[in-house]
Structures are given as structure tokens and as C-alpha cells.
Amino acid sequence: MELVCLGLSHRSAPVELRERFAIPETQQGALSIELATIPGLRESVVISTCNRVEFYAVAQPGLGFEALHAALAQRGMEASGDAFFRRSCDDVVRHLFRVVCGLDSMVLGETEILGQVKKAYSAAQEARATSKHLNKLFQRAFNVAKEVRTRTNITRGSVSVGSAAVELAERIFGKLSGCNVMILGAGEMGELTAGALQARGVRSIFVANRSHDRAVTLAQTMGGKAVRFEQWHEEFSEVDILIGSTAAPHFVLTRPQLEPLMARRRQRPLFCIDLAVPRDIDPEVNDLDGVYLYDIDSLQAIADQSMEERRGELVVCEALIQKHVQDFRAWLDSEAVRTEQALHSFERRAGDSPVHGV
Amino acid sequence: MDRTALVASTLCFLAGFALSVQALRARAQGPSASTLWVTLGGFVLQTLWLYQRGQLLGRCPLTSLFDVLVFLGWSVALLYLGTGATYRLSLLGVFTSPLVFLLQSIALALPMPSVAKSVLPVNPWLELHAAVSVVAYGAFALAGIAGATLLVQERQLKTRKLHSFFYRFPPIHDLAAANRRLVYIGFALLTLGLVAGIFQGIAHVSFLRFVSLGVWVLYLFLSIALGWKRISPNRAAWLASGAFLVLLTTVWAVQLVGKS
Structure with a gap:
């Protein structure tokens, strides 16, 4: 019995190639059972995400890759060339553990992949394409992912400008459900950040743009309220998070403008996110009591710092994974011995039976 | 009087501090269950010791700086355990445990006054005044920590x-x-304590009256300012932290005057 894995990922293949091999979620279970039933293979799980397509299988020794290649070729998927990687035995175990922990992801430590692998495994299991070995392997992988997340900081911190802004907002206001957001300008970054804040449940979003039509369109998309650009300060007393994202060549908000507006806010803090270049918000507003200003560089610095911290955790993660690879190897060996003993016992019993003697 | 329970309680708070620092270094979201159990254990031992002390003294154990420090530590632990979950301030245990540890260590370093059962009748207003005032001080201590x-x-x-x-x-x-x-x-507790103090006649003692009223007025202004939202959170934090330092000074000053 041999564990094999054939696949391609963002590390080895460009998106043009990955999209050719992508398998829709609804077909992953069917393909898994199709592979598991071809001669030479016993169990199979197919994982297909935007960054990877991987075929895991339990095969008869020496037949795994040949059988996989043949089966895929029959479906018009020629899985050969440098873009495809091959793993066998312990390397398969290590690779899967690394994948579910997000160590092989484009964004180190991302957690979405765990859910995707769980879905793929579930589909294969429902299609009865898995048995003892892959069930054990995948369930162990999910436990490893949980342990690595709990015991290391590989998933901690925000690694994008948008998520850094959302995390800072949560460190200021706690739950964002009571917060109102205002976007000045309809730039893409502003829209994305407001979308991330909206996903965390902010109460309402105001959009003010020089082109009012564009503000109305964006407000409708986000379920917010459009405000005329000249009148944005009229809604300001309700705003907790201000996003600057205009194309203005000068500051849209200065300290002398903000000071009287802050006086009307009854000491509520204000988080200013300036995503515009040239900047929209005068850096001097950060000196005001209760005002916290972050521009795109300072947010990027936070994201970079988090990524650096995640990289620093890699050694700890790899050590944890290595320990689990060894444990799994021990289980595989004990299984092999148990199977061999069962086989001998069966042969002995078959030899002693009266039928055999006739 | 046997100090075993108090020493054990102090060690519990030291352990609580160590566990909280460990949680902080591991970037846990809050203290582990063991931290809360250790703090709870420390609190139970404090309560036990204060009960024994109260039985020996025949009154609320607030007759010396030693007692006041332990009682203050008990108040801080009580408020922490009571408010921790409600106000999502679990990690304030990082500061609460060392504060209680510090208060009790100072107390343990002092000579414990001999126990002489009071021959005077117990005045319930005086007991209420002292106990409630110290619990109020505990609340102000935690406010100071939250502010810091x-x-x-x-x-x-x-x-x-x-x-x-x-x-x-x-x-x-x-x-x-x-x-x-x-x-x-x-x-609110300080006001209650002050009213109880007036009933038992403490208002006639000029220095204590001055200190009590001074502290009460200080926190009255702070409460009004916070209620009206006329000061920013960071100024309120400065004031709450500064006011607690003033309080600590008054505890010391009252003890000095009491001795003289």
C-alpha cells in the first residue's frame, strides 16, 4: 500500500494552467470515486481550489502515478510536465499537513484552505472514495491544522491593508456593529476597505463623492447612503470611521476643519483611514484628542510586520508537522504489520480447512 | 495570628500574575482557566484570613495599615472577579494579580499588630463606613488600572x-x-461610606473629614465629567489613574495621623 499525490499549485503553475485543470466543487466527489475504482488505486480524494489541484490516492506499490496519469489522460487532463509535482509516502503526509496549515498557501497562514480541503474530503467520503488510510490521513491533517493554529501564531495578524484597517477599528471600538462609516471618494481601495468593515457588521455607510452619481451607485451597491460631497460634514457627527479615497491633489480634511467637528461628537473617538495618494487627510489631525489617523503606508507597515511574524513562526510549525508525520508513519507501519499478520492467519486457516484437503 | 492563609493567598496571586504574563506572551485572547482558578483560590484564602482576623478582633479587620492593605487587595480581587466577565476585561488580570500581590507583600513585610479584642462596643456605622470605603478604593484601583x-x-x-x-x-x-x-x-460606594461615616461621627474629626471630603469631591467631579462626556477617554484615564495615586497617599496619610 502506498500513499501518492499528484498535483499542481500556484508555486509550480501559472493561473492559465491551473484553470485548465480546475475541477468544479460539485464534480470533485464523482472524480474521487472514479479514480478510486480504477485498477491500481484503492482510495482517492480530489482537491481543487483557485491555487491548487491535487489528487491524493492510496495505491498498490509502484502503480500509483501510472494509474493516476492514465485515468486523468482519459478525461483529457494530461498531467505531465514540470508544472506537476509528485509526492509519495511520508512526503504526501507532510505536504497535506503543510497545505491544511496554510504553509503552502499564497498568503502564508491563511485559513480558507482548511475549509476547502474539508469540503473536498467530505465529498470524497460521501462518494465512498475513501477508506481506512485516507480517512485517517485527512482526519489527522485537520487535527494538525487545529494544533498548529492554537500553538503557534501562524494565522495571527492582518496581512493586507484592508484587514489591518479592520483590525485596528476593532481595537478602537470593540464590536463594529454600532459604528458608522463614511467614505470620501469612490476609489477602489476605499470601497474594498468599506466592504471589509461592512462584513464585520458596521451599522451604516455614507458615501460622499465629487461625482454624486458615482456616490449613489456605490451607496446602492453597499446598501449605504449617498451624501453630496459639499455636505459630507453635515453627517459627520454620526461617523466613527472615516475613509479617505479621493483623487484630490490636496488635503480634503485638515486640522482646522476637524477641530470644530470633533467638539460636536461628545468625545467619541474617530478612526481616519487615508487610502488616497496624494493623501486626503492632513497628518496633523492625529494630534487631536481621540483621533487616530492611519495612511496607506502605515497600514502596509502593519501588514508587513504581521507577515514577518508569520514567517518567524514557520520553524515552529514545521517542527510540529514533522512530529505528526512521524506519528503517522508509525501508524502506517503498525497497520502494515497488522495486515500482514491477518493475511498469514487467513492463509493458515485456509490451508487447514477440509475443503483445501479435498 | 497565623499568617498561613494570607501567605498562600499571596502566592496564588503571584502564580496568577505569572500565568497571565505567560498568556500574554503566547498571545492568548484571555487568561487561561487556570489563571481564573488561581485568582479565585487567592480570593477564597484572603476571605478566610480576613474572616479569622475579624473574629479575633471582634470587628471588621480594618484597624491597622496591615489590615487595610489586605482588605484593599481583597476588594480589588472581588471587583476583578465580579467585573472581569461582564466588562470583558479578563486580561486586566495581568495587572490585577500583581497589584494584589504587591499590596499583600507590603502587608506581610509589615509587623502584624497584636490582636487585642475590642472592649468597646462595635459601632455598625463605623464598620460599614470602613468596609464600604475600602471596597470603593478597590473599584478606584481597578479604574486606575483600566485607565493606565x-x-x-x-x-x-x-x-x-x-x-x-x-x-x-x-x-x-x-x-x-x-x-x-x-x-x-x-x-456610589464611597458616598455610602461617607454617609455611614457621618452617622458614626467621623465627620467631627477634622483631618479625616478633610481627606474624605477631598476624595469624594475629586470623584464627584470625575463622575460628572464622565457622565456629561465633557472629557475625552484619555483625559478620563489620566484623571482616574492620578486620582488613585492621590487615594493611596490619603491611606498612608490617614494611618500617619492615626498613629500620631
């Missing part, structure tokens, strides 16, 4: 130098709310 934490968090936000523990402490909004609530709780 808020100032640390705010400084990091303003300077954009975010240390790893920035993400582990409560949000500024929650700290400001805790600061405000603890000041209100403390002020």
Missing part, C-alpha cells in the same frame, strides 16, 4: 508602534467604558 491600560493602548495607536500585546488588551472603547463604570461604582 487605555493610555498605553492609545499611545501605541497614536505613534503607530503596535507591540504584540496591543492586540491582546481590550479595545479602547471597552477600557473607557470599564473606567467609567468602575468610577461610578466606586463613587
Whole structure:
């Protein structure tokens, strides 16, 4: 019995190639059972995400890759060339553990992949394409992912400008459900950040743009309220998070403008996110009591710092994974011995039976 | 009197401090269950010791600086255990445990006054005045801690130098709310204590009257300012932290005057 894995990922293949091999979620279970039933293979799980397509299988020794290649070729998927990687035995175990922990992801430590692998495994299991070995392997992988997340900081911190802004907002206001957001300008970054804040449940979003039509369109998309650009300060007393994202060549908000507006806010803090270049918000507003200003560089610095911290955790993660690879190897060996003993016992019993003697 | 329970309680708070620091270094979201159990254990031992002390003295154990420090530590632990979950301030245990440890260590370093059972009749107003006032001081201590934490968090936000523990402490909004609530709780208790003091005649002692009224007025202004939202959270934090330092000075001053 041999564990094999054939696949391609963002590390080895460009998106043009990955999209050719992508398998829709609804077909992953069917393909898994199709592979598991071809001669030479016993169990199979197919994982297909935007960054990877991987075929895991339990095969008869020496037949795994040949059988996989043949089966895929029959479906018009020629899985050969440098873009495809091959793993066998312990390397398969290590690779899967690394994948579910997000160590092989484009964004180190991302957690979405765990859910995707769980879905793929579930589909294969429902299609009865898995048995003892892959069930054990995948369930162990999910436990490893949980342990690595709990015991290391590989998933901690925000690694994008948008998520850094959302995390800072949560460190200021706690739950964002009571917060109102205002976007000045309809730039893409502003829209994305407001979308991330909206996903965390902010109460309402105001959009003010020089082109009012564009503000109305964006407000409708986000379920917010459009405000005329000249009148944005009229809604300001309700705003907790201000996003600057205009194309203005000068500051849209200065300290002398903000000071009287802050006086009307009854000491509520204000988080200013300036995503515009040239900047929209005068850096001097950060000196005001209760005002916290972050521009795109300072947010990027936070994201970079988090990524650096995640990289620093890699050694700890790899050590944890290595320990689990060894444990799994021990289980595989004990299984092999148990199977061999069962086989001998069966042969002995078959030899002693009266039928055999006739 | 046997100090075993008090020493064991102090060690519990030292362990609580160590566990909280460990949680902070591991970037846990809050203290582990063991931290809360250790703090609870410390609190139970404190309560046991204070009960025994009260039985020996025949009154509320607040007859010396030694007793006051232990009682203050007990109040801080009581408020922490009571408010921790409600106000999501679990990581304030990082500061609560060392504060109680410090208070009790100072107490243990002092010679424990000999126990002489009071021959005077127990005045319930005096007992109420002393006990409630010290619990109020505990609330002000926690308000001061919440304020200090808020100032640390705010400084990091303003300077954009975010240390790893920035993400582990409560949000500024929650700290400001805790600061405000603890000041209100403390002020209500202090007012009750002051009224009880007036009933038992403490108002006739000029120095104590001056100190008590001074502290009460200080927190009255702070409570009004917080209620009217006329001062920013960081100024409120400065005031709450500063006011607690003033309080500590008054405890010491009252003891000095009492001796003289």
C-alpha cells in the first residue's frame, strides 16, 4: 500500500494552467470515486481550489502515478510536465499537513484552505472514495491544522491593508456593529476597505463623492447612503470611521476643519483611514484628542510586520508537522504489520480447512 | 495570628500574575482557566484570613495599615472577579494579580499588630463606613488600572508602534467604558461610606473629614465629567489613574495621623 499525490499549485503553475485543470466543487466527489475504482488505486480524494489541484490516492506499490496519469489522460487532463509535482509516502503526509496549515498557501497562514480541503474530503467520503488510510490521513491533517493554529501564531495578524484597517477599528471600538462609516471618494481601495468593515457588521455607510452619481451607485451597491460631497460634514457627527479615497491633489480634511467637528461628537473617538495618494487627510489631525489617523503606508507597515511574524513562526510549525508525520508513519507501519499478520492467519486457516484437503 | 492563609493567598496571586504574563506572551485572547482558578483560590484564602482576623478582633479587620492593605487587595480581587466577565476585561488580570500581590507583600513585610479584642462596643456605622470605603478604593484601583491600560493602548495607536500585546488588551472603547463604570461604582460606594461615616461621627474629626471630603469631591467631579462626556477617554484615564495615586497617599496619610 502506498500513499501518492499528484498535483499542481500556484508555486509550480501559472493561473492559465491551473484553470485548465480546475475541477468544479460539485464534480470533485464523482472524480474521487472514479479514480478510486480504477485498477491500481484503492482510495482517492480530489482537491481543487483557485491555487491548487491535487489528487491524493492510496495505491498498490509502484502503480500509483501510472494509474493516476492514465485515468486523468482519459478525461483529457494530461498531467505531465514540470508544472506537476509528485509526492509519495511520508512526503504526501507532510505536504497535506503543510497545505491544511496554510504553509503552502499564497498568503502564508491563511485559513480558507482548511475549509476547502474539508469540503473536498467530505465529498470524497460521501462518494465512498475513501477508506481506512485516507480517512485517517485527512482526519489527522485537520487535527494538525487545529494544533498548529492554537500553538503557534501562524494565522495571527492582518496581512493586507484592508484587514489591518479592520483590525485596528476593532481595537478602537470593540464590536463594529454600532459604528458608522463614511467614505470620501469612490476609489477602489476605499470601497474594498468599506466592504471589509461592512462584513464585520458596521451599522451604516455614507458615501460622499465629487461625482454624486458615482456616490449613489456605490451607496446602492453597499446598501449605504449617498451624501453630496459639499455636505459630507453635515453627517459627520454620526461617523466613527472615516475613509479617505479621493483623487484630490490636496488635503480634503485638515486640522482646522476637524477641530470644530470633533467638539460636536461628545468625545467619541474617530478612526481616519487615508487610502488616497496624494493623501486626503492632513497628518496633523492625529494630534487631536481621540483621533487616530492611519495612511496607506502605515497600514502596509502593519501588514508587513504581521507577515514577518508569520514567517518567524514557520520553524515552529514545521517542527510540529514533522512530529505528526512521524506519528503517522508509525501508524502506517503498525497497520502494515497488522495486515500482514491477518493475511498469514487467513492463509493458515485456509490451508487447514477440509475443503483445501479435498 | 497565623499568617498561613494570607501567605498562600499571596502566592496564588503571584502564580496568577505569572500565568497571565505567560498568556500574554503566547498571545492568548484571555487568561487561561487556570489563571481564573488561581485568582479565585487567592480570593477564597484572603476571605478566610480576613474572616479569622475579624473574629479575633471582634470587628471588621480594618484597624491597622496591615489590615487595610489586605482588605484593599481583597476588594480589588472581588471587583476583578465580579467585573472581569461582564466588562470583558479578563486580561486586566495581568495587572490585577500583581497589584494584589504587591499590596499583600507590603502587608506581610509589615509587623502584624497584636490582636487585642475590642472592649468597646462595635459601632455598625463605623464598620460599614470602613468596609464600604475600602471596597470603593478597590473599584478606584481597578479604574486606575483600566485607565493606565487605555493610555498605553492609545499611545501605541497614536505613534503607530503596535507591540504584540496591543492586540491582546481590550479595545479602547471597552477600557473607557470599564473606567467609567468602575468610577461610578466606586463613587456610589464611597458616598455610602461617607454617609455611614457621618452617622458614626467621623465627620467631627477634622483631618479625616478633610481627606474624605477631598476624595469624594475629586470623584464627584470625575463622575460628572464622565457622565456629561465633557472629557475625552484619555483625559478620563489620566484623571482616574492620578486620582488613585492621590487615594493611596490619603491611606498612608490617614494611618500617619492615626498613629500620631
